[in-house]
Amino acid sequence: MTDLTRMTAAETAATIAAGEASATEVAQAHLDRIGAVDEKVHAFLHVDTEGALRAARAVDDRRARGEELGPLAGVPLALKDIFTTEGVPTTVGSKILEGWIPSYDATLTRRLKDAGVVILGKTNMDEFAMGSSTENSAYGPTGNPWDLTRIPGGSGGGSSAALASFQAPLAIGTDTGGSIRQPASVTGTVGVKPTYGGVSRYGMVAFSSSLDQGGPCARTVLDAALLHEAIAGHDPLDSTSIDAPVPPVVEAARNGDVRGMRIGVVKEFAGEGYQAGVMTRFNEAVELLRELGADVVEVSCPSFSYALAAYYLIAPSECSSNLARFDAMRYGMRVGDDGTHSAEEVTALTRAAGFGAEVKRRVMLGTYALSSGYYDAYYGSAQKVRTLITRDFERVFGGVDVLVSPTTPTTAFPIGERADDPMAMYLADLCTIPTNLAGNAAMSLPCGLAPEDGLPVGLQIIAPAMADDRLYRVGAAVEAAFTARWGHPILEEAPTL
């Protein structure tokens, strides 16, 4: 029998719809795989065996009744532990929410359930999505399935690792500065940050509200598109949700073609700090785009070199405000409530015990950047840089359809290497951050293995806001050409664990 865990999401749905395997068998195969390998990988913080089998049985019952099933019915998914799930723990990778059981579903969770997607469990992440390695999780790091001593990216390292170790064919991530794309890049998987406002943030624990965006993670471009379509669209419960039709992402993914497209290579994303093997594979991808019929030109976005600095003022500023809600009064951890401490002291004791070092750093950094006397120089200037970056995008998108770059400057680095060096860690998001600041859409997909270490390299494709379909049109063409060249999907080369 075919290994049900090696199939794509599209194949899995077709297999279930055709009655060749039940949704319950598919769910059980993935739960067995989790049982066999996740002790080593640690992709999941919580496995919802009962809920997954219940959801799978519901799909099987609907099929037995002759009901029409959606394009992802019965397909298992690993959900980042930042989305609320009614009755299932949601920790955001933080001790401060340990044991918290939400009483409502995020809109995204609700849409997955309505689509018949089988949620296997909640995946590990950097605490409050602050990090690029998943080492900031309060529940221990996740291993990269390509080399368990290396990071799987972050903050969504649990989701990317679950995909790359065949524990789930689909996953959900959130991308504030690259937390979907960078994990995809270092694990040889596909990740998309939709246009800001494209996927509802209701029930998604807030880190930096003007940057946070949930999106799809998968092993193929088409699977990502199917998931994108299932979760996207207007939500009245999110006041920043865009009230417009979802771009035709699935149609684009089924019709990969770059002939006649104008593609810009961002000049600023190269040079010092970029690993040689990453640039080798990236340059091959650019050459491939030319061979496939695209018109490739070099473009310059000078303000992008200030994006990282602006991000590390804006994101901490917004998080220092958002995380004020963790005050030990209404939910989550409470420390020091022994009758000798005031409410304010209990709040400070609880936050000290419940937050990890990176969260504390960012909350204090944001508090500093927003304080009177420093506001104009720091937060105010960062907001101006945001304008300049948006202008750079607008200017270059006047001449090209999409931009390309490496997703992240290096392949997966060893666990521990940058753990207590914030500035080194922040460099992992150098190429992904401008898109978050401007609010447009971007994808990462595999473009080979770096010659020097045999680890995956990601190609980033960037599109204008609400032109998410272009990512899939280009991505599908690149994926098809590379898969033909390699003779198999890249994950066939990953260790079986």
Place this chain on the structure above:
Amino acid sequence: MPGITREEVAHLGRLSRLELKDEELDHFAGQLDAIIGAVARVAEVAGEDVPPTSHPLPLTNVMRPDVVRPSLTPRQALSGAPAQEQQRFKVPQILGED
């Protein structure tokens, strides 16, 4: 730009409602100083003529009809509370004794 001292970290800790330990003050002082030193370069390009952007979308108020609709029950709303009493969140003392 001024260096971040341990006194400043202690002040930021108080503003941020974080009870920091002594060893954390020194550790964070060095790290915050390095980060702030690096991000300060945003000022290099932030000219007077550049308007600030706070959000990628033009934000408008979103209204809904003022009608009763399903919502959390008191039991659900209090389900995560560290302490509760008579359908209320029970909190430590907020005001002084006198």
